[in-house]
Amino acid sequence: MKPIVVDAFGGDHAPKEIILGAFLAAKEFNLDIVLVGKRHEIEKSIEIISKDFSSNLAQRITIKDAPTVITMFDKPSVAVRKRNSSMHVGMELVKHDEASAFISAGNSGAVMAIAMMVLGKLKGVSRPAIGALLPTINGSVLLLDAGANVDCKPIHLLEFSIMGSVFIKHMLGIQKPKIGLISNGSEPGKGNSLVIKSYDLIKSSALNFYGNIEGNEIFSDKVDVAVCDGFVGNIILKTSESVPSIIGEFLKAQISKSLVYKIGYLLSKPAFRMLKKKTDYAEFGGAPLLGVNGACIVSHGRSKAYAIKNAILKAAKFASLDINTKIEEAIEKCSALKYIQRGVENAI
Structure with a gap:
């Protein structure tokens, strides 16, 4: 190499x-x-x-x-x-x-x-995107886009879904990654105009589309790729990064108030170390620019x-x-599905 x-x-x-x-x-x-x-x-x-x-x-x-x-x-x-x-x-x-x-x-x-x-x-x-791997209960989820494109069209979210699916399949070995579309409701038809149009577009593709997911489901292992525009994605990323440190500060403040809490902390220290390791951005190294x-x-x-x-x-x-060759192949294959015949011309 x-x-x-x-x-x-x-x-x-x-x-x-x-x-x-x-x-x-x-x-x-x-x-x-x-x-x-x-x-x-x-x-x-x-x-x-x-x-x-x-x-x-x-x-x-x-x-x-x-x-x-x-x-x-x-x-x-x-x-x-x-x-x-x-x-x-x-x-x-x-x-x-x-x-x-x-x-x-x-x-x-x-x-x-x-x-x-x-x-x-x-x-x-048409739009490269930043993919951030975030910890879930049993593994990780790829958040895409994590901040490169604050304004998107449905066609872009479909591209993000394809690129994210390829990345997860080959980098993590998940053969049929589940794609989730971040929305304010899990039911079809929920969300803003971008989400509603993107839902139909991604569903009509050959991807393993789970459907809409709400914010509280991102870290629940329901999906392997969580798709959104870069404005929403960056807010989710920055918010999730702050949570472990806030919890840590809260625990420190409470533990110092009681001898019982201090003993409990000492007994639970290995578990806290594992939690810190799982939520530490350093473990993931960095985000691919897909x-x-x-x-x-x-x-x-x-x-x-x-x-x-x-x-x-x-x-x-x-x-x-x-990975890039595999992304191009997947994009080409999806292009063969005839976007325009599915009424996507207004989404491009």
Whole structure:
């Protein structure tokens, strides 16, 4: 496999934690990594970090110089003009087949915009989307779109459903992923105009469509892919990310009030550790940018080494399974169902 490109200057803890994550991935998964960013600063960090690893491992880490950093405050329209940024230079490596995948914990809007410009869209895809894996009772659910497209049409939600189904089938091994459409009611006919039209469209496809799901059903294992526009998806994502920390703070405050509570906490500590691990975004590594012509993973801005390591693993698996080719094939197959004959011309 060609190397995985990592934006060494994306995220709150760049470059040290990003580089450490690259070393961990190279060691654990036997992968080659290209770190993109300011060469001098990367070299200084590598000099310190590599002391804890074998000299042979350091040979699996190479550097691609990129003097400009895209900040979290840069608008996408500004970011795309920074041609010598770590994001832009890194994606160019993927575009020219010098690397298998690209990862960044930086500005997600900038990643999306630069990916659209440099990598382009997959054949048949009109709107790439961010897919966020969220924990459920017994597994996980792919939330799609998690923030790339705040305004959508029914045809876009059908595309998200197809891409999500392919991703889950091959990445998680679920042969017939169930697709759920997020709405304010489970009955057909509930929801706004977008949801109502999308319901009929997705139902008429060959996908394993479960139907509408409400917000309280997203984490219940009823579906494998939860589909919505990026406005709704991003609110769900940000809200769900805040819940574990709020519960943790609440428990800390209550436990400190009673000796009995403290003893109970000590006895239950393994269970709390398991809960924390299951709900920790670092376990998922990052969110795939589905629909762009290249493997691209967007990691959380707060990602540290462990999260970056897992993102690299996800990117490597995405590339090795050739998910993008499978998405194109699924889109093409669905296109053969004759959208226009099913009255979809107004949805495009």
